[in-house]
Amino acid sequence: MIIGLDHVGLATADPAGAGSLLALLGLSxxxxxxxxxxxxxxxxxxxxKGGPTVELVSPRDDDTAVNGRLARKEQGLYHVAFEVDHLEGELDRLGREGFVLVDQEPRAGARSGMRVAFLYARRPAGLLIELVEYRRPDVPS
Structure with missing residues (x-):
């Protein structure tokens, strides 16, 4: 089940500049x-006041999907991420509903205990979606 909005991802080749902008907007x-x-x-x-975060995503390697996106388009909205309570179950369910699975299996995310999988909604929005599940240290796998 989708629990809620976790974050909005912004692709940028200039994380320092984008971070300065977010700081001016009052984010930390x-x-x-x-x-x-x-x-x-x-x-x-x-x-x-808390709530969903803004994730700045910048390429570390030359052959990343983010690099490809930055080469094709201007920087900006990259994906919308939803927290889920069971990543594999939601990935399977949404795949059956017609979403294009970018990731067939969950992968490690950028935060401690974070597992993620990407999928794509071609219609009606042409939107890259990230499903996020946090494995809490006190919760068995």
Whole structure:
């Protein structure tokens, strides 16, 4: 089941500049990490009153999907991420509903305990969606 909106991902080749913009808007850098399977560096910026974060996604490697996107389009909205309670179950369900699975299996995300999988909704929005599940240390796998 989808629990809620986790974050909105922005693709950028200039994370320092984009971070400065987010700071001017009142967001604070909460967390950062590497999603090695995707070849990207990520920063998570949080609004003052909490809630969903803004993730800055920048290429770490030359042959990443983010690099391809930055080469084709301007920087900006990359994906919308929803937290789920059972990643494999939602990936299977949404695949049956016609979403295009970018990831057939979950992968490690950029945050500690984060597992992710991407899928694509061609119609009506042409939107890349990330499903996110957090494995809490006190919860068995």
């Amino acid at each position: 850098l909460e967390d950062q990490g590497t999603a090695a399977d995707y070849g990207v560096e990520c920063e998570f910026w949080t609004p003052a």
